[in-house]
Amino acid sequence: MTKIYDVHKRLFLTLLLIGIFLWSLSSVTWNSDLVHGSGMDTLMEIVTALFMPDLSGEILTVALESIVITVVYAVAGMSLALVLAFFLGIFASGILAETKAGKIVSSSFFRGILSFMRAIHELVWAWLFVASFGLSPYAAILALALPYAGILGRIFADLLADVPKEPIESLKLAGASKWQTLLYGYLPQVRAGILSYVMYRFECAIRSSAIMSFVGLGGIGYQIQLSLDDLAYNEVWTFLYCLIAMVLLIDLWSRYIRHSNAASAAKQWFKFLIPAALLSGSWIYIIFVQKAEFLSLFSSENLLYVKEFFSGLAGLEEEEPAFLSGQAWMEALQLTWETLKMSIMAIGISAVLMMITVLPAARNIADGSLILQKNWYSQLLYGIIRIIYIFSRAIPELIWAMMIIFVFKPGILPGALALALHNFGILGKLCAETIEDSDERPIKNLAVAGARKYQLLFYGILPSVLPKFLSYILYRWEVIMRTTIVVGFVGAGGLGQQFKMSMSFFHYSSITQLLLCYIVLVFIADAFSEGARKAVK
Amino acid sequence: MNDSSIDVTNMTVAYGHKHALSSLSLSIKSGEQIALIGPSGAGKTTFLNSLAALTVPSEGEIALLGQNVRNMKDPKRRAKTIGMIRQQFDLVNELPVIHNVLAGRLSEWGLLKSLLSLVFPQEKQAAVQALKKVGLADKLYTKTGLLSGGEQQRVAMARLLLQNPAIILADEPVASLDPARSEDLLQMLTQLAAEGNQTLIASLHSVDFALTYFSRIIALKNGKLFFDLKSNEITKDRLSELYAIEEEQND
Numbered sequence: 001m002t003k004i005y006d007v008h009k010r011l012f013l014t015l016l017l018i019g020i021f022l023w024s025l026s027s028v029t030w031n032s033d034l035v036h037g038s039g040m041d042t043l044m045e046i047v048t049a050l051f052m053p054d055l056s057g058e059i060l061t062v063a064l065e066s067i068v069i070t071v072v073y074a075v076a077g078m079s080l081a082l083v084l085a086f087f088l089g090i091f092a093s094g095i096l097a098e099t100k101a102g103k104i105v106s107s108s109f110f111r112g113i114l115s116f117m118r119a120i121h122e123l124v125w126a127w128l129f130v131a132s133f134g135l136s137p138y139a140a141i142l143a144l145a146l147p148y149a150g151i152l153g154r155i156f157a158d159l160l161a162d163v164p165k166e167p168i169e170s171l172k173l174a175g176a177s178k179w180q181t182l183l184y185g186y187l188p189q190v191r192a193g194i195l196s197y198v199m200y201r202f203e204c205a206i207r208s209s210a211i212m213s214f215v216g217l218g219g220i221g222y223q224i225q226l227s228l229d230d231l232a233y234n235e236v237w238t239f240l241y242c243l244i245a246m247v248l249l250i251d252l253w254s255r256y257i258r259h260s261n262a263a264s265a266a267k268q269w270f271k272f273l274i275p276a277a278l279l280s281g282s283w284i285y286i287i288f289v290q291k292a293e294f295l296s297l298f299s300s301e302n303l304l305y306v307k308e309f310f311s312g313l314a315g316l317e318e319e320e321p322a323f324l325s326g327q328a329w330m331e332a333l334q335l336t337w338e339t340l341k342m343s344i345m346a347i348g349i350s351a352v353l354m355m356i357t358v359l360p361a362a363r364n365i366a367d368g369s370l371i372l373q374k375n376w377y378s379q380l381l382y383g384i385i386r387i388i389y390i391f392s393r394a395i396p397e398l399i400w401a402m403m404i405i406f407v408f409k410p411g412i413l414p415g416a417l418a419l420a421l422h423n424f425g426i427l428g429k430l431c432a433e434t435i436e437d438s439d440e441r442p443i444k445n446l447a448v449a450g451a452r453k454y455q456l457l458f459y460g461i462l463p464s465v466l467p468k469f470l471s472y473i474l475y476r477w478e479v480i481m482r483t484t485i486v487v488g489f490v491g492a493g494g495l496g497q498q499f500k501m502s503m504s505f506f507h508y509s510s511i512t513q514l515l516l517c518y519i520v521l522v523f524i525a526d527a528f529s530e531g532a533r534k535a536v537k
Numbered sequence: 538m539n540d541s542s543i544d545v546t547n548m549t550v551a552y553g554h555k556h557a558l559s560s561l562s563l564s565i566k567s568g569e570q571i572a573l574i575g576p577s578g579a580g581k582t583t584f585l586n587s588l589a590a591l592t593v594p595s596e597g598e599i600a601l602l603g604q605n606v607r608n609m610k611d612p613k614r615r616a617k618t619i620g621m622i623r624q625q626f627d628l629v630n631e632l633p634v635i636h637n638v639l640a641g642r643l644s645e646w647g648l649l650k651s652l653l654s655l656v657f658p659q660e661k662q663a664a665v666q667a668l669k670k671v672g673l674a675d676k677l678y679t680k681t682g683l684l685s686g687g688e689q690q691r692v693a694m695a696r697l698l699l700q701n702p703a704i705i706l707a708d709e710p711v712a713s714l715d716p717a718r719s720e721d722l723l724q725m726l727t728q729l730a731a732e733g734n735q736t737l738i739a740s741l742h743s744v745d746f747a748l749t750y751f752s753r754i755i756a757l758k759n760g761k762l763f764f765d766l767k768s769n770e771i772t773k774d775r776l777s778e779l780y781a782i783e784e785e786q787n788d
Contacts, residue, residue: 170627170693173589174700175616175644180651184640188631 010467010536017473021348024341028413039407046403049233059235062223063242068285070219071246073137074209075282077144078202084149088114089156095186096178111157118150119522122208123398123486124515126215127503132306137292140217144208148201155197159190192258199254206246207396214398214489221399228402236403240395247394312508321509328513332498336517339484339494342412343525346419346484347477353420354427354469359457361385361428362435370440371447371456385428392425401487415492419480427476434468435461467536474529481525485518495521541603542567542704542736543588548597550583550760557583558760560597565736567602567703570727572747572768573740575757576780581740584757585706588738589621602703616644620702622693622726624712630682634673637681637692638664641699667695671725687718694726698733705730707739711746719743723750744776 028034036042090096092114094107126143133139168185176184213222220239227235257271286292296302308317315321322328359365366382368374401418408414443460451459488496495514502510543565550558558580565571573581586592588599590606599606601618609615620641628637635658642660643651650659658664668674671691676684681692690710697705707726711719723739727750730737741747747754748768756763756779763779764771 164626166623166626167629169591170621170623171629171640171643172612173591173616173619173621174640174696175612176640177612177643177648179648180643180646183651183655184632184636184643185629188629188636191631 010470013532013535014470020344021351024344024348027338027341028345028411033409034411034413035408036406042406045231046233046236046406049237052234053237053241054232054234055238059238063220063239066218066220066223066239067242067246070206070209070221070243071278072282072285073140073144073212073217073219074202074205075278076137076141076286077148077209078198078205079279079282080141080145081148081152081201081205082198084145085152085156088149089153089160090182092153092157093160095160096182098178107157111154114150114153114157115523115526116150116519118147118154119482119519119526120147120515121482121486122147123211123214123489124499124518126212126217128309130215130217131503132309133297133302134305135216136297137217137286137290138294138297139215140209140212140219141286143212144205148205148208152194152198152201156190156194159193160186163189196254196258199250199257203247203250203254206243206250207394210243211396211398211486221396224399225402228406240399244390244394248390309508312506313512315509315512318509321512322507323509323513323516328510332495332510332513332517335495335498335514336521338412339488339496339518340521342416342494343419343477343480343484345412345416346423346480347473349416349420350424350427350476351473353424354431357385357388358428358431358435359461361389361432363432364436364440370435370443370461371453373447373453386432389425389428389432392421393423393429394425395422397422397483398486398490401490401492405491410491410493410497412493415484415487415494415496418487418492419483423476423480427472430472431465431469434465434472438464470536471533474533478522478525478529481522540567541565542569542601543738544598544600544603545588546598546600548587548594548599550580550587550592551595556760558587558594558757561760561762562597563755563762563765565738567736568731568734569753570730570737570751571739571753571755572751573738573755573757574742574744574747574779575763579757579763580760581757582708583760585621585708585738585740588704589619589706590615613644616700617702619704619706620697620700621706621708622690622697622710623708624710627693628681628689630680632681633678634668634676634681634684634692635661635664635678638667638695638699641667641696641701644700663699664695667698668692670698670729671695687714687722690714690722691725694722694729698729701733702735704736705738707737709740709742712742719746727751 088110091106092110094103097103097106122143125146126139129139129143163186167189168181171181171185210219210221210224213219213225216222220243224236224239227233227239253274311317315323322332360378360381362370363382364370366374366378368378397418400421401415404414404418404421408417438461442464443456446456446460484494485496485499488494488498489500491497495518499511499514499518502508502514541564543563545561545563548558548561549556561584573584575581583592587594588601588606590609593607601609604618609618629640636655639654639658639660642663646654646659653659665674665677668677671694673688673691673695676688676692681689684692705726710726711722714722723746726739727737729735739751748771752768753766754768754771755765756775758779764775766775
């Protein structure tokens with residue numbers, strides 16, 4: 001029995017996950033009541049506007065100004081996150097600890113801090129910061145920095161812990177101290193890995209910065225919101241094209257960094273110049289153009305706000321705090337349950353969309369090099385799907401949600417759709433790259449042996465890439481879990497919707513309660529996903 | 538003045554029930570060059586690791602230059618006493634050659650100097666000198682990972698030159714090199730150790746290399762000293778006895 005389980009455990013896990021997805025779909029009542037009366041017309045308008053963005057000088061100027069702010073906040077937030085992640089990551093990896101016990105204590109303590117920082121979505125952090133010290137650019141910057149430091153720090157710690165040990169031991173034998181082994185052994189070995197991850201995170205930071213506007217902090221998201229309120233969809237698309245362009249630019253930059261062998265000194269300097277210019281430019285803009293004073297955050301007035309806010313969260317200001325009421329707990333748990341279903345539905349939809357499109361989206365399948373045959377349309381299909389992927393991932397979940405809510409009535413379906421739309425592009429890109437990087441020899445061998453296209457698929461390609469796909473899907477599910485709260489803000493159901501409502505009514509103890517449920521949910525999702533990923537390895 | 542370099546008394550290293558080394562005693566004079574031979578699993582690596590204080594013996598004592606290894610906590614003193622070269626995985630591939638060589642000076646540098654050196658290499662002349670001696674002067678700024686196996690071993694030797702320990706331990710230094718490059722490296726290693734009047738112990742798979750380059754041969758078998766002879770005293774019979782495959786002894 002255990003043998004059967006071992007052989008087929010991937011299959012069992014897949015079937016289990018498909019079953020859970022189907023069950024989540026059954027929780028929606030599928031009828032025309034899901035869509036607004038004029039929903040379909042609105043959808044048509046949005047789609048038409050996609051091909052007719054407003055390119056008037058006025059709108060383009062606004063777009064340019066707001067994209068600058070978006071980038072500035074993203075760069076500033078990332079720079080803080082990097083500093084935090086550097087130190088927290090080193091301590092979380094435990095490599096500097098002298099004893100085994102010290103290592104366990106240091107790594108579990110700092111890993112705990114990191115996972116708390118990243119468990120809370122950047123927009124929720126932003127909301128907390130705005131509520132405690134007002135609409136300062138630093139609210140946006142810190143809100144970006146904390147969760148990003150949490151994610152980067154964890155990856156950094158994992159990379160440090162997995163470094164080949166021989167060179168480190170050898171440095172120690174040469175008399176190097178702990179700090180010297182860090183400088184000469186650990187850091188050089190993780191440099192390439194962490195660099196490409198930082199670039200990917202920078203792309204995410206642009207998107208996160210764009211939605212900071214949702215709590216009133218400038219940037220391109222604010223313009224998108226204004227245009228959506230005016231139902232000016234062609235303006236919306238102008239702004240979205242700007243966002244897409246930014247994402248593409250970063251993609252190019254990151255590819256340049258990864259693939260250029262910096263042989264010449266000029267290239268080295270150039271590599272150094274871009275980040276230096278971005279960094280100094282952003283901080284100068286914040287300090288001198290926006291005149292944001294960091295120290296003024298700590299004024300006595302703000303201290304009072306913070307005190308009030310936190311005593312509110314602790315329920316000291318209310319006669320009956322929500323977390324003492326059984327009724328409120330029942331409602332919160334109901335919402336948690338719905339949020340869980342929303343996340344499952346979202347990852348299910350994006351996984352299905354990804355599976356349908358991923359094969360033609362892999363370059364080595366499109367140009368026929370992997371399966372030794374190609375059709376006239378395969379290159380065209382490749383291009384179209386890749387463009388769809390870019391659109392899908394460049395637009396943040398929250399903005400998808402803001403558009404979808406014009407078509408669908410509030411509930412968990414629009415939330416799930418918004419999350420699915422964004423994650424489908426990311427999954428597609430990751431999985432297509434997996435196919436592109438897979439070992440071609442066994443597949444070519446099958447092709448030479450006369451296997452047909454679908455046989456190649458089932459005997460050659462899928463077995464080698466599916467475990468990786470599954471682990472990407474589980475990983476994205478973790479991310480979706482964190483983001484469910486955000487799409488809820490615009491009325492797409494779940495904990496987020498209630499969270500925003502409580503914020504508007506200054507129902508602070510209820511916010512604490514919802515945050516508690518949310519964090520527990522995120523931790524459970526993380527633990528489940530990590531366990532499942534280990535099982536498929 | 539005691540000119541004994543290494544004194545091992547009754548050393549036993551046990552992993553659980555299994556004895557990797559059992560009550561080994563030997564003494565090595567300063568400046569001697571010794572080859573350590575024996576079949577796989579005889580305890581050669583364990584022996585060298587114990588001398589380098591990477592493995593702590595469960596019984597017995599090791600004295601290096603008259604000091605007990607257990608008391609040698611100060612990294613600088615340890616680096617000056619003992620240096621090690623192993624198979625080619627010991628270098629940081631991502632760093633340019635010069636930094637891997639300068640790592641031999643880390644025990645003498647503070648944090649600030651080591652940080653600065655990553656941008657503006659310090660004591661560059663010493664590194665250039667060492668690389669010249671091993672014939673790699675032109676590879677100063679090459680990424681170490683791009684070098685061949687033999688070149689990487691020579692970089693490791695250049696590092697040892699800068700570290701300049703009294704005792705050099707070489708654990709299978711030529712295991713992954715072809716015969717020509719192995720000869721080259723052993724030639725260089727023994728010559729440099731002789732020039733610096735350093736004690737050298739190298740574990741080797743090839744008996745031929747051991748007999749060619751070393752004057753004293755120590756053979757280990759099943760964690761015990763099998764013989765300890767001058768290379769001209771070794772007979773064919775002793776060698777075939779050493780490498781004979783025996784039935785597993787159950788005790």
